[in-house]
Amino acid sequence: MLDIQLLRNNIDAVAARLATRGYTLDTATFQKLEAERKTLQTRTQDLQASRNSLSKQIGLLKGKGEDASTVMAEVAALKQELDSNEVRLGELLKEFDAFVATIPNVPQESVPAGNSEADNVEIHRWGTPRNFDFTVKDHVDLGEGLGQLDFGAAAKISGARFSLMRGQLARLHRAIAQFMLDVHTQEHGYTEIYAPYLVNSASMFGTGQLPKFEADLFKILRPEAEPLYLIPTAEVPVTNIVRDEILAGDALPLKLVCHTPCFRSEAGSYGKDTRGMIRQHQFDKVELVQVVAAEKSNEAHEQLTRHAEVILEKLELPYRRVVLCTADMGFSSAKTYDLEVWLPGQNAYREISSCSNFEAFQSRRMQARCRNEKGKTELVHTLNGSGLAVGRTLVAVMENGQNADGSITIPAALRSYLGGQERISA
């Protein structure tokens, strides 16, 4: 959510920057709502003040055993206008909130302007894609060839866009997650979190998935209780730890890491990445979350992105870092780096991590604050990034480590998690 003061004072500047991400801010509607709010709110608060002081007088008079009927008649005269104003103000503020809640974050100045993902800008590359002296397979052919990846069984059990692994491949998948957690907790200073996979709508609102992106979520309806949502990323439960909290200044930065399955209904993605486990309804991810003081968030963003890159380097997976252009950024983000890993099976770099600085966009929704040196509250800044997507890392390990006979050489960094095993074979 954007700062309402910013909208009131600089709406044209905000609109211009939002336009670079392809969002048209309806300034006319805003101005109209704002004008009505201002007069209505001032008037309503004046009436409330009158009512409060008159009611106090009634109390005083009655306390002294005197007649209060004149004052009560005065209050009654206010009542009708006050009631209708309160109702209208409530509706208006609701309308106002709904309007503001669907405005995306403002991109930072350093974000390149663009119209599509084609305008994302590469920052750097690491590693060199391997030259194969045989015809490469993608992870589907490799996994099914090993008899350890079974999309047919998953489709029977659940439907399309699910996967099932067996044996060594399932173990490798688990090892990858363990490895990531260990690196982030032991080398990068993160605290490991275990969190709920089902969350309430307030949490989804806090990180920005609701109200705009409900169609992308799996929702659990319960007849006698609030609906719950399956988390699309650990970002949601982990970031919401600080919702409605006022943190002591020395509690920051919070650096948290959490491994969870992620559930996405992927509405609108039909026809894209239908083959294999690139785009699934359920996948595992190790997520990095940082909660920092406002002035530290850009530094933290570089650091967090670097933490994700280290995983790829330890796994010897060639990748590149791109900064997303204005048009390709997520709703809540002020700046996003994507890490794209080289996939020989697709002969392309594919997204494996997305690291974003949300500035105060999420914390304003969540009312997540800290105390500054003066003891005043201020909104924290939140960041997160995949460190990394486990399923896609498995895909990358398989495709980059494949051998002519269909076996897969395991990166050295993972072998200790697999009892020293160096290769996966049928």
Next chain:
RNA sequence: GGAGACGUGGCCGAGAGGUCGAAGGCACUCCCCUGCUAAGGGAGCAUUCGGGCAUAAACCUGAAUCGAGGGUUCGAAUCCCUCCGUCUCCGCCA
């Protein structure tokens, strides 16, 4: 799942229709006194938002908030309803 109790500021805790945004205590901040490891006195100390106000801070002023949302009332922390959560006992369970 059944029965009961409860939810008040950073923490503990009083408050049971009216002068309550809320006694008292702890913690914290500042000042004074005293002086040497501990104590005394005074003051301050919730959040969000509106207006003054054209920007930021400060200040003044108003509104809202006592788990959340509705209701009754001139007036609700207090009464009623729904929901959420916590605790105790029983049942069930990994």
